[in-house]
Amino acid sequence: MSQPFTPVTSGARLSDQVADQLAAEIRRGGLVPGDKLPTEARLVAQFGVSRTVVREAVSRLKSLGLVDSRQGSGVFVQAPAAFAPLNFETRHAASQEAVIQMVEVRRALEAEVAALAAQRRSASDMRRIQAAVKALDAAVQRGGDGVAEDVQFHRAIADAARNPFLLQTLEYLGQFLHGATQVTRANEARRLDFAQQVQHEHAAIVQALEAGDAEAARQAAAGHMGNAIVRIRSADPGFWTQEGERLAQALVNARQRAS
The missing domain is CATH 1.20.120.530 (GntR ligand-binding domain-like)
Structure with missing residues (x-):
């Protein structure tokens, strides 16, 4: 990972802020398919949130198809889903x-x-x-x-x-x-x-x-x-x-x- 994440603040839902930062890092290439996400403890420390917030954020990333859990190994970045993007003229x-x-x-x-x-x-x-x-x-x-x-x-x-x-x-x-x-x-x-x-x-x-x-x-x-x-x-x-x-x-x- 290129740099630590920014601690989140009050306002928008904390788990959304965490998920948004992680998703942005994946989409810009800072984390690529096959990379393992930092441990839950490390994410808790970097974002300044609870384990519950981190778990909710990771769950959202899973629902978006950006990451997947591997039993006993951790959470890994997934390759993008193979579907055609919207193509507006x-x-x-x-x-x-x-x-x-x-x-x-x-x-x-x-x-x-x-x-x-x-x-x-x-x-x-x-x-x-x-x-x-x-x-x-x-x-x-x-x-x-x-x-x-x-x-x-x-x-x-x-x-x-x-x-x-x-x-x-x-x-x-x-x-x-x-x-x-x-x-x-x-x-x-x-x-x-x-x-x-x-x-x-x-x-x-x-x-x-x-x-x-x-x-x-x-x-x-x-x-x-x-x-x-x-x-x-x-x-x-x-x-x-x-x-x-x-x-x-x-x-x-x-x-x-x-x-």
Whole structure:
């Protein structure tokens, strides 16, 4: 390993931060297929977390297909899965329609994720989801666009769904979905009515999750994504010429990295 990992801090879920650093090290080539991960004790020391956090992080890496355990030997980096990457056409990527299409993908996935989360969420899941909502609201009140906090909110719901295949799909699509989220959040931050709509929609999702109502959660999540599309289509022309196309460039960059 080229350098020690950075100790994680409060904020986003600790195991997610640990997993993200390990995944980044694997994807940049610092750890290659066949390499053994540092021991659990060493990871605990480097990240400054508990053994439970490290185990949760390694479990997430396993669900992503990045590592695998060998009985009595440790955890080893796996070769990437042999499947073709998404292949969006670059000429369409930096466009309003591309952003809308990515939100349509989110609507299909996150509606089902929310329904499963309503059925399977634990008390600790709900605490994380509620904390994510508060962090998002606080970011908006500070004048930010809340992109990172919005991603964390939806990630907390995905964790509660307890489906590693759905989670892995969202992780893989994250390089594209994050770019779309940047555009939608930047648009919504420009108008108070948009920001208030988003806040109410998030509250409806959380309420359905708390009630354990799968159908209400599905409808709330699908409605939230559908309304995001309406808000993008309703963006004033100035937004798209000033910010939208620049932010949507992330879709082009992600497409090029995946090709």
